[in-house]
Amino acid sequence: MEILLNVALLIVGFVLLVKGADFFVEGASGVASKFGIPQLIIGLTIVAMGTSAPEAAVSITAALNGNAGLTVGNVVGSNILNVLVILGITAVIIPVAIQKSTLQIELPAMIVISAIMVVFGYTGEVITRVEGIILFVLFLVYLAYLFYMAKKGKEEVEEAHKMKPVWLLLVMTIGGIAMIVLGSDFVVDSASFIASKLGMSESFIGLTIVAFGTSLPELVTSVTAAKKGKADIAIGNIVGSNIFNILMVVGLSAVITPVVYDLSSFFIDGIVMIAIGILLLFGVMKSKKLEKPIGVVMLLCYAAYFVYLVVNI
Numbered sequence: 001m002e003i004l005l006n007v008a009l010l011i012v013g014f015v016l017l018v019k020g021a022d023f024f025v026e027g028a029s030g031v032a033s034k035f036g037i038p039q040l041i042i043g044l045t046i047v048a049m050g051t052s053a054p055e056a057a058v059s060i061t062a063a064l065n066g067n068a069g070l071t072v073g074n075v076v077g078s079n080i081l082n083v084l085v086i087l088g089i090t091a092v093i094i095p096v097a098i099q100k101s102t103l104q105i106e107l108p109a110m111i112v113i114s115a116i117m118v119v120f121g122y123t124g125e126v127i128t129r130v131e132g133i134i135l136f137v138l139f140l141v142y143l144a145y146l147f148y149m150a151k152k153g154k155e156e157v158e159e160a161h162k163m164k165p166v167w168l169l170l171v172m173t174i175g176g177i178a179m180i181v182l183g184s185d186f187v188v189d190s191a192s193f194i195a196s197k198l199g200m201s202e203s204f205i206g207l208t209i210v211a212f213g214t215s216l217p218e219l220v221t222s223v224t225a226a227k228k229g230k231a232d233i234a235i236g237n238i239v240g241s242n243i244f245n246i247l248m249v250v251g252l253s254a255v256i257t258p259v260v261y262d263l264s265s266f267f268i269d270g271i272v273m274i275a276i277g278i279l280l281l282f283g284v285m286k287s288k289k290l291e292k293p294i295g296v297v298m299l300l301c302y303a304a305y306f307v308y309l310v311v312n313i
Helices: 002-034 039-051 053-064 068-093 100-122 129-152 166-197 202-214 216-227 232-256 263-284 292-311
Strands: none
Touching: 002 039, 002 053, 002 166, 002 202, 002 216, 039 053, 053 068, 053 166, 053 202, 053 216, 053 232, 068 202, 068 216, 068 232, 068 263, 068 292, 100 129, 100 232, 100 263, 129 232, 166 202, 202 216, 202 292, 216 232, 263 292
16 A cells, blocks of 8 residues: 555656646746846756756755665666657657757767766765765856857847746746655655665666656657757757756765765666767767667667666666
8 A cells, every 4th residue: 555655656746847847947938038038048058957857856855865876876867768768759750950069069078977977986986075066067167158159149039928927937937846846755755665665776766767757858848849840959958958967966966965876786877878878979970860760779779778677676
């Protein structure tokens, strides 16, 4: 009976995370537009961070509760799932165009940042506060890069008459954050309980169930973009979210409390995270498009990875 109750709480938590992220992104973007902040800047910052808010909430809550296995597992699992499943599904729906800056800067940066996290974890089997600060400083550098790129782009501000009232946008923003925090509590507590009762490790739960649940906003955003013929923003959203997950989520979690990095659980997964980034880069380098055949291969790769996780529970 307790397991069924916690499964229900897990589902409720995921719903709160996804809807909370939706409200937060729409509300924060609307408020920014009301004050004349360019939509390009909003998309590169608020939307990318908003879709990663569930990972941030779950991982930071897990860090505060001492569940380091869930913290690292959630981030690594989400990043692998983001690339293989979300971009895979999006590519199957419609070819994804790769922007020049994404190919030359953001994708390589994602690979390097992934490697940095693995190296930090490998040395001493813990991501220390100092290493957390380094990651967070790199996050600030990444933000500076986004603003620089935004200023080079065309500034577009949505007309005020098309927007919701400011008070409603503020309610959506604050309410979205509250839903994300509450949802993260439900997800962390129920997932940890289910893991212990079923004999599963926290790392497995983090790499699979929690990773999928917290990646739902990215999935919804990318697939919706593909259906609307705006698939070119999908890969930018995923790459940006993956960078945010490592630099801000892991970095801030480690600043709060040193995050134990279990080599037996995460080293192979960390290598997988780096490898799929490299494969993605070389897979799209020539055509500058993520096309359907590559999307199918990516989905098959995730299926194989999931079998590996199940076998090694």
